[in-house]
Structures are given as structure tokens and as C-alpha cells.
Amino acid sequence: MLPEFLAFINQRTSIRPGQRLLLAVSGGIDSVVLTELIRQSGFPFGLAHVNFSLRGAESDRDAAFVRALAGNLGVPFHYTQVDTHSVAAENGWSTQLAARNLRYDWFAEIREQKGYDWIVTAHHLTDSLETVLLNLVRGTGLAGLHGIPVQNGRVCRPLLCFSREELLDFARNNELEWVEDSSNATTDYSRNRIRHDVLPVLRELNPGLEKTFRGSLDRLSAADRWFQALLIPLHRQVAESGRIDAAWLAAQPEPLLLFSELLRPYGFSYRQAVNIYENPAQQTGRYYFSGTHRLLWDRGVWMLDRADNVYPSFHIEENMPLISAPGFTLTFEKLSHTSFLPGNDPSVAWLDAECLPFPLVLRPWQAGDRFCPLGLGGKAQKVSDYLVDQKIPRNEKNGVYVLESNHEIAWIVGRRADERFKITENTKGIIRVTCQKESSLS
Structure with missing residues (x-):
């Protein structure tokens, strides 16, 4: 031996x-x-x-x-x-x-x-x-x-x-x-x-x-080394130009795989790349964010640059079904009251549509923010105190987002909804918001 x-x-x-x-x-x-x-x-x-x-x-x-x-x-x-x-x-x-x-x-x-x-x-x-x-x-x-x-x-x-x-x-x-x-x-x-x-x-x-x-x-190791060697000039091209042409990408044998590999050095996970690439309703001026960079869709070209703010804010219009934020993606669905299926999953918020006028704001929480935790009968609490009570580690607190409607917090994203936006027997329409956390799948 x-x-x-x-x-x-x-x-x-x-x-x-x-x-x-x-x-x-x-x-x-x-x-x-x-x-x-x-x-x-x-x-x-x-x-x-x-x-x-x-x-x-x-x-x-x-x-x-x-x-x-x-x-x-x-x-x-x-x-x-x-x-x-x-x-x-x-x-x-x-x-x-x-x-x-x-x-x-x-x-x-x-x-x-x-x-x-x-x-x-x-x-x-x-x-x-x-x-x-x-x-x-x-x-x-x-x-x-x-x-x-x-x-x-x-x-x-x-x-x-x-x-x-x-x-x-x-x-x-x-x-x-x-x-x-x-x-x-x-x-x-x-x-x-x-x-x-x-x-x-x-x-x-x-x-x-x-x-x-x-x-x-x-x-397998040899195949990946060969694949990564082929990517070197493409990575260099993206780094120098900050651009990925959508028509060129679509003409490649495996465009989604290539797209995810080109975005990986900039902090975008494979799941983010899939959500971005397969979004059928791209709008010029639409931004997607990783922890360090932002990706802009501009008339058939993806444009990369460093994010000015690692934790940016987003304005959400009623016709926007998906928002990609640093570390997670939100999807919005309109449902009737009869299709309401309650659950305890903190990654899903069930909100009364009439209490949730658009546009919404998705932003990092701030000192002084208050909300009424669901289940406490409308009693207000500071968001900072809630995060302490939930023992959220200090290194995660900066990345906590809130979803806001008309200057009121409707949901601490992925954690707790607000009592004022809950579903009741008088609810006619529902907005279901799902938070899908990103994880690098290499």
C-alpha cells in the first residue's frame, strides 16, 4: 500500500x-x-x-x-x-x-x-x-x-x-x-x-x-476540466464587455447550461439562472440581483455590472409575477377564496387582495420598522425585536426583507405575515406570495 x-x-x-x-x-x-x-x-x-x-x-x-x-x-x-x-x-x-x-x-x-x-x-x-x-x-x-x-x-x-x-x-x-x-x-x-x-x-x-x-x-473530472477550459474565452469576453447576447446564447447547443456557467462567477445560482432564462415575459429595464452584481435585460442583451447596493429595493407592479432579489425569488399568484389552502409554511404568505393595493415595495428591513405578527390579534411589534426573538443570526439580519403595501408591512419575507393582511371569511380574493430561497447547485 x-x-x-x-x-x-x-x-x-x-x-x-x-x-x-x-x-x-x-x-x-x-x-x-x-x-x-x-x-x-x-x-x-x-x-x-x-x-x-x-x-x-x-x-x-x-x-x-x-x-x-x-x-x-x-x-x-x-x-x-x-x-x-x-x-x-x-x-x-x-x-x-x-x-x-x-x-x-x-x-x-x-x-x-x-x-x-x-x-x-x-x-x-x-x-x-x-x-x-x-x-x-x-x-x-x-x-x-x-x-x-x-x-x-x-x-x-x-x-x-x-x-x-x-x-x-x-x-x-x-x-x-x-x-x-x-x-x-x-x-x-x-x-x-x-x-x-x-x-x-x-x-x-x-x-x-x-x-x-x-x-x-x-x-467526470476530466470532462469538467475540458468544459471549463472551453469556457475560459467566453468568461473573458463577458468580463470585458459585461454583455451576453440573447440571440447568440439561443444558438448554442445548451444555452441554459452556458447561461448559468457564465453567470456563476457573479454570484448567480443555477436556480436563479433557470428562473431568469425561462421567464417568458422579459421587459426592457428589468433587473435581477445576486449578492454582488445585477443583471439588466435590455432589448435582447443581458448586461452585467456590480450592484450599487447589495440589498436593493424593488417596486412591484400588479402584472409582475416574479421578482428576483438577492438570495431569493418571489412569485405572485392571484387566487379565489375557494382555492385557499391554508398551511404553516413560512415561505408562503396568503394575503387578502383587497388589503394589498399595488404597487408593492420589497425592501430590506430598517430600524424602527413595526408590524403586527399574524396570530397575535393585531398587537404591534418592532421588526428588530421579532428578529431577536426568532434568534436570527446577526450575519443574516441584513438580508431580511419586508413586503410593504401602502407603507404597511404585509410580510417579513419567508418568516411571518402581518395580522392586518390575513385571510378572513369576508375575503374575496387572495394573493399568494411564495419565497424560494436560492442555493448554489454548482
């Missing part, structure tokens, strides 16, 4: 002999095998361990194990302990996202402070297969089929040529010791469900699943 490991490092990574490596070691079998292979390879290295405080005594046990491993090997040991749940709550992140951000930020700090050349993690081929399957379930483009990258900045993953089973064989043959993370045995997380419920079925269909996947991964 060592010759294949060294060959992979030489051929697929930028790691060179003599460079200092900071190994991310949890104490599990993957990182213990990585440590042993690096030791046998002769690289100077140190071990880094993060205690996420998620599993009580088990987390402390893992930290003690890695500390002892570093001591036995006579290499530097770097350690930190973090309150992952508190960081996740403060920033509005999932526990997994908080752990990932904390881990990589700390690794980067240690690398710079201690003079390591690379951060090396123990992700392997089966991890990469699980990632591709998760991306397929959630929705992805070609880039999401690459799996885990071998190298990303100063982070390197030299075990991506080996499956989990190969690592287990190596550990047993070398009589290595490791610790087990009890959470890996559960199906509480999506990745674990893929690992325990999906992969066994796929291996019944194809016993050589990882080997087949490795070949497919190489071809």
Missing part, C-alpha cells in the same frame, strides 16, 4: 519530499492509517486534534488517544477544544457546518503559526463516493460529481486512492490501534444513512463499486 500511496502523492498532489505536514487526526481508523503511512514515508509531521465537545467522555477519550499517539511517535501535538453547539447557534449553522468551519479555520492558523507546508486530512475513496451520492440526492451539477478534491489550497487528501476496506486491511496487517466514534454507527446523519443503508445495496449490484467509481470519477 505504501508504494501506491507515494505514487499518488507524487502524481496527484503538490506535496514534495521534506515538506512539513500537519495531519488532521481524529483517532479513528482513517486518520491513524494516514499517520502510519506518512510516518513510513519519512515526511516530517505533527498531529492536530479538535475536541468538538459533542460526545462527552468519548470526545475526551479521543483527544487523550491522539495525544498519546503523538507522544509515542515523538512528533508535535496541537490541540484545541471548542463548544460546537454554541458556535452553531450563534451563527445559525448546523452542527456539522460549525464543526467543519471550526476545524479548517484552526488548522489554517496552526499551519501558518508553526510553519507547516500542508494540512493533510484522511478523506478516502469511500468518503468521496458518499459525497457524490449526497450531492445527487440534494441536486448538483457536473462539479458536484467530482467527489472530494484531492487538493484545495493548502489542504491535501492523499488517501483518496484507497477505499475504507483497504484502509481497514492495512490497519489490521500493521496491528494499528484506533478509537471508534459511536455516532458513526447511527443513521442520524444523511451521510451515515448512505453509508449503512445505501452502499451495501450498491455493492450487492457491483462488488467492485469503489474501483468502478474511481474510474468514473476520473472521467
Whole structure:
């Protein structure tokens, strides 16, 4: 296994002999095998361990194990302990996202402070297969089929040529010791469900699943590199001119895919690109916004420039069925009272049409804004207090929008409607407004 490991490092990574490596070691079998292979390879290295405080005594046990491993090997040991749940709550992140951000930020700090050349993690081929399957379930483009990258900045993953089973064989043959993370045995997380419920079925269909996947991964990565190379002159042309000609675009073999790729560097998601391109009623002067740029439709040409305001305001006329704002899209539908289907989805507002005279204003919330939260009987509340009560993270507050009619807030978009605009037994017409949040699907 060592010759294949060294060959992979030489051929697929930028790691060179003599460079200092900071190994991310949890104490599990993957990182213990990585440590042993690096030791046998002769690289100077140190071990880094993060205690996420998620599993009580088990987390402390893992930290003690890695500390002892570093001591036995006579290499530097770097350690930190973090309150992952508190960081996740403060920033509005999932526990997994908080752990990932904390881990990589700390690794980067240690690398710079201690003079390591690379951060090396123990992700392997089966991890990469699980990632591709998760991306397929959630929705992805070609880039999401690459799996885990071998190298990303100063982070390197030299075990991506080996499956989990190969690592287990190596550990047993070398009589290595490791610790087990009890959470890996559960199906509480999506990745674990893929690992325990999906992969066994796929291996019944194809016993050589990882080997087949490795070949497919190489071809998919090559196809995307080729595709991106073809896009380079087109990206340069758009960057220099700030224009995308609609007639030229329509003449291309896959205009929607090309449109989304040309807009991606400017912060527009694939879903935004679909909504914009497939809008059948384009109007000259119509703007669409990403977090950093705006796209103007002007007589058959899309024109790009930087947005003067990351969070602009919009005036909405009665005949405008769709509005694309930074981070979300609103669609407006007129319904009769008989077609009213109440629900608790905060991304949908059901508003009395007679109480909602056009034009409407869609704008970022401001200090001093007040509304009457639906369900509180008309009692007024400051929007700022509502956001605090709902524990909206500070980094998300600036992006909160309100929908306003006649200077009154009808809806905190995607969160809470106003009591004064609710549907009643006297309602004759309904405006259903749906908020679809944008997410980059690569």
C-alpha cells in the first residue's frame, strides 16, 4: 500500500519530499492509517486534534488517544477544544457546518503559526463516493460529481486512492490501534444513512463499486476540466464587455447550461439562472440581483455590472409575477377564496387582495420598522425585536426583507405575515406570495 500511496502523492498532489505536514487526526481508523503511512514515508509531521465537545467522555477519550499517539511517535501535538453547539447557534449553522468551519479555520492558523507546508486530512475513496451520492440526492451539477478534491489550497487528501476496506486491511496487517466514534454507527446523519443503508445495496449490484467509481470519477473530472477550459474565452469576453447576447446564447447547443456557467462567477445560482432564462415575459429595464452584481435585460442583451447596493429595493407592479432579489425569488399568484389552502409554511404568505393595493415595495428591513405578527390579534411589534426573538443570526439580519403595501408591512419575507393582511371569511380574493430561497447547485 505504501508504494501506491507515494505514487499518488507524487502524481496527484503538490506535496514534495521534506515538506512539513500537519495531519488532521481524529483517532479513528482513517486518520491513524494516514499517520502510519506518512510516518513510513519519512515526511516530517505533527498531529492536530479538535475536541468538538459533542460526545462527552468519548470526545475526551479521543483527544487523550491522539495525544498519546503523538507522544509515542515523538512528533508535535496541537490541540484545541471548542463548544460546537454554541458556535452553531450563534451563527445559525448546523452542527456539522460549525464543526467543519471550526476545524479548517484552526488548522489554517496552526499551519501558518508553526510553519507547516500542508494540512493533510484522511478523506478516502469511500468518503468521496458518499459525497457524490449526497450531492445527487440534494441536486448538483457536473462539479458536484467530482467527489472530494484531492487538493484545495493548502489542504491535501492523499488517501483518496484507497477505499475504507483497504484502509481497514492495512490497519489490521500493521496491528494499528484506533478509537471508534459511536455516532458513526447511527443513521442520524444523511451521510451515515448512505453509508449503512445505501452502499451495501450498491455493492450487492457491483462488488467492485469503489474501483468502478474511481474510474468514473476520473472521467467526470476530466470532462469538467475540458468544459471549463472551453469556457475560459467566453468568461473573458463577458468580463470585458459585461454583455451576453440573447440571440447568440439561443444558438448554442445548451444555452441554459452556458447561461448559468457564465453567470456563476457573479454570484448567480443555477436556480436563479433557470428562473431568469425561462421567464417568458422579459421587459426592457428589468433587473435581477445576486449578492454582488445585477443583471439588466435590455432589448435582447443581458448586461452585467456590480450592484450599487447589495440589498436593493424593488417596486412591484400588479402584472409582475416574479421578482428576483438577492438570495431569493418571489412569485405572485392571484387566487379565489375557494382555492385557499391554508398551511404553516413560512415561505408562503396568503394575503387578502383587497388589503394589498399595488404597487408593492420589497425592501430590506430598517430600524424602527413595526408590524403586527399574524396570530397575535393585531398587537404591534418592532421588526428588530421579532428578529431577536426568532434568534436570527446577526450575519443574516441584513438580508431580511419586508413586503410593504401602502407603507404597511404585509410580510417579513419567508418568516411571518402581518395580522392586518390575513385571510378572513369576508375575503374575496387572495394573493399568494411564495419565497424560494436560492442555493448554489454548482
